Amino acid sequence: MKLDYRGLAILSGVFTSFVIFLDSLVLHTVLPNIYSLAILGSWTGVALTIIYALLAGKWFDKEYKGMFKISWSSAKYAVAVGVFSAALTFVYLYAAKNYDPSLIAPLLPIVLVFMIARDMLVEKEKPSLIELSSIFMILAGAVLIGFKSGRFDLLLIFIIVVVHNLIVTLSSHFQKIGMRTGVDSINFRLVTAIVIATVMTAYALPRADLSLKLLLGAAPLVATSMSFVFLSMIAYLISLRQGKLSVVYSLNLSYVVCSTALTLIVSAIWPAIFPTAVLGADSAIKFIGTALVVIGILTLVLGESYVYLFIKTKSGSSDFVFKKLSEMPEVVSVYQVFGTRNVVAKVRVKLVGKMENTISQKIKPIEGIIDIERLNLIKEQ
Amino acid sequence: MVSEAIVLVKVNVGAVDKAMSFLKAYSEVREVASTAGHYDLIVRVVTDDLEKLHDFVTKNLHLIDGVQLTETHLIAKKIEK
Numbered sequence: 481m482k483l484d485y486r487g488l489a490i491l492s493g494v495f496t497s498f499v500i501f502l503d504s505l506v507l508h509t510v511l512p513n514i515y516s517l518a519i520l521g522s523w524t525g526v527a528l529t530i531i532y533a534l535l536a537g538k539w540f541d542k543e544y545k546g547m548f549k550i551s552w553s554s555a556k557y558a559v560a561v562g563v564f565s566a567a568l569t570f571v572y573l574y575a576a577k578n579y580d581p582s583l584i585a586p587l588l589p590i591v592l593v594f595m596i597a598r599d600m601l602v603e604k605e606k607p608s609l610i611e612l613s614s615i616f617m618i619l620a621g622a623v624l625i626g627f628k629s630g631r632f633d634l635l636l637i638f639i640i641v642v643v644h645n646l647i648v649t650l651s652s653h654f655q656k657i658g659m660r661t662g663v664d665s666i667n668f669r670l671v672t673a674i675v676i677a678t679v680m681t682a683y684a685l686p687r688a689d690l691s692l693k694l695l696l697g698a699a700p701l702v703a704t705s706m707s708f709v710f711l712s713m714i715a716y717l718i719s720l721r722q723g724k725l726s727v728v729y730s731l732n733l734s735y736v737v738c739s740t741a742l743t744l745i746v747s748a749i750w751p752a753i754f755p756t757a758v759l760g761a762d763s764a765i766k767f768i769g770t771a772l773v774v775i776g777i778l779t780l781v782l783g784e785s786y787v788y789l790f791i792k793t794k795s796g797s798s799d800f801v802f803k804k805l806s807e808m809p810e811v812v813s814v815y816q817v818f819g820t821r822n823v824v825a826k827v828r829v830k831l832v833g834k835m836e837n838t839i840s841q842k843i844k845p846i847e848g849i850i851d852i853e854r855l856n857l858i859k860e861q
Numbered sequence: 862m863v864s865e866a867i868v869l870v871k872v873n874v875g876a877v878d879k880a881m882s883f884l885k886a887y888s889e890v891r892e893v894a895s896t897a898g899h900y901d902l903i904v905r906v907v908t909d910d911l912e913k914l915h916d917f918v919t920k921n922l923h924l925i926d927g928v929q930l931t932e933t934h935l936i937a938k939k940i941e942k
Contacts, residue, residue, distance in 0.1 A: 788896065788903055790934075806940040813941040815867060819934035824867055855869075855898035861885050 488715045493734030495712035500576075500584065500739045501746075502705035507577045511698035514573040515684035520695055522569070522677035524706045529673050532710060533666050543664035550667040557658025558668050562675025564651035569680060571644045579636050580743050583625065583766075587640040589736060589777055590622050594649040614779045621772030624765050736770055785835055786812070786828050786857035789843065790821040797848025798822040804846045810838050821853070864914040865907045865936040868922065869900040876927025877901050883925045889917050900932070 503517075511517050530547070537544040550558070575584050593615050622641055658668060716732060744763060793801045798816055805814045805825045815824040827843070829835050835856075844852065872880045877895050884893045884904055892905035904922070908914040918933060 786894075802938065802940075813939065815934075815936045816938040817867065817934035817936055820932065821934060824934060853899065855896035855900060855903060857903075858895045858897055859881075860892070860894040861881055 489732050490734045492712045492715035493732040493736075494738050495708045495715065496732070496735035497738030497742060498708045499705050499712065500735065501742050502701055502708065503573070504576045504580060504584075504743070506698055506701045506705070507573070508580075510701065511694060512577070513687075513689045513694075514570070514577050515688035516690060516694065517698065517702070518569060518573055518680045518684045519677075519688055519690070520698060520702050521706065522566075522673070522680045524699075524702055525709070526670075526673045526677050528706050528710060529666075529670050533670060537666050541665045543662075544666045545664070547670065548667065550663050550671060551661070554658055554661040554663035554668065555671055557654050557661065558663070558671035559675050560654045561651050561658065561668075562672040563679060564647050564654065565672060566676045566679035566683075568644060568647045568651060569676065570683075571639060571647065575636065575639050575644070579633075580747070583633070583636060584640060584739075587622050587625060587637065588645070589773060590618055590641050591645040591648045592777055593618055594645050595652065598649055598653060610779065614776045617772050617776030617779070621769040621774075621776060624769030624772065736774060740766065740770060784828055786826060786860075787835055787839075788855040788857065789825045789827060789839070790853040790855070791823040791825065791849055792820075792851040793822040794848045794850055801846055801848050805843070808842060810842070862910060863907060864909075864911045865905070865939070866914055866918075867934045867936065868904045868906055868918060869932040869934075870902040870904060870922070871899075871929045871931070872901045873927040873929060880925050880927050884922070887917070887921060889913075889921075 503521075506517060507514060511520070532540070533544070533547055537547075572584075619641075622637060655668075659665070791801060801823050802814060802816045805811045805823065810827050810829060811825050812828045813826045816822065817824055825843075827835075827838060829838050839852065839854070843849070870880070880902060881893055881895060884890050884902070889906050889908050890904055891907050892903075894903050895901060896903050906914060906917060906922075908917055914935075918931060922928065922931060
């Protein structure tokens with residue numbers, strides 16, 4: 481059976497839930513020392529990235545031209561992402577050590593709220609009523625998910641929602657800038673993975689228990705977890721080639737539901753693994769919270785609207801118009817074409833109502849544009 | 862040399878969904894979307910060379926049931942974020 485992009489996005493989410501589950505399982509059973517897991521996991525990640533690049537680098541990314549073929553202007557962003565990612569891993573492992581995946585996973589997608597906040601600050605976009613209500617719904621859901629044994633676990637909410645997701649946003653910001661420098665994705669990831677492993681090893685080495693017996697015991701689970709990281713990444717990227725980012729992201733949220741369900745099922749069979757996962761009144765509240773988070777994020781991302789603009793430019797102006805459009809945050813993709821038009825742009829706005837303003841106030845005034853024909857996107861496959 | 866184009870497609874009333882299903886089955890089709898405006902579908906096509914692009918448009922796309930007319934824009938340069 482061949483999966484379309486929707487199936488692949490859901491599958492990627494399922495793989496992600498296995499990663500979250502396996503990491504937590506390792507920390508609660510064979511390798512309780514988070515520093516040992518940080519070192520073992522990060523170097524396993526580097527090894528798998530190298531193996532993957534050697535075996536299928538060109539297949540994965542057509543821009544890939546060989547290992548470590550990366551300029552300094554690209555590498556500095558990869559290093560920054562690596563440092564943030566190392567910090568992120570420690571925050572995540574701390575949470576995984578002290579809490580179970582059913583509590584952690586639903587709080588991770590709240591990163592979208594930070595990303596929207598970043599857009600508002602960087603792109604000077606005011607939030608709409610729908611955006612505000614969706615964000616409120618997500619945050620309310622997060623508070624309910626953090627509800628545990630008659631009290632709210634504010635520490636967990638702070639760790640994941642504020643610290644973890646803020647670092648994710650900063651890391652994504654540098655990743656986005658870095659990928660604009662023309663580097664291939666494999667070398668960018670390779671540099672990032674090496675920095676992560678180096679930083680984590682430097683910090684964790686004095687605190688880690690690196691006895692061979694312990695590491696060998698954990699190695700099968702860690703290698704399995706890292707393999708799922710790759711499977712998840714491949715499924716997600718293939719899905720992104722065919723589907724709209726917002727839809728793929730939403731479908732990928734299947735990991736929230738899968739992680740919660742997986743943890744609760746395993747803890748019902750074997751309660752000793754995840755002592756904080758309790759089936760009872762708390763679970764019902766967590767599920768309501770999870771539903772609120774998912775509905776809120778779906779409302780937020782599915783409210784996006786796309787339009788294709790077919791632009792006729794003055795003679796000699798198409799390069800300038802192309803460049804100006806490529807610099808606009810609302811423009812998802814821009815093409816210089818031969819045909820009845822000179823430039824084609826795919827524009828995204830968070831609400832249909834904002835489309836008119838974007839076109840009339842930001843695009844039409846660009847010097848050199850003679851005429852714009854628009855095609856509103858209804859359904860994408 | 863790889864050739865890439867944006868093809869606008871006008872189809873008969875009621876034939877949009879069926880035409881989309883046919884189009885997405887082709888490996889050359891990287892993106893297909895239904896639109897509101899002068900055209901009903903927008904298709905991004907990638908082929909190994911210009912001749913194959915011509916063949917795809919004339920021998921595959923034009924023969925899909927319900928397709929009335931097409932307009933092809935050959936991509937010279939692109940930035941996808």
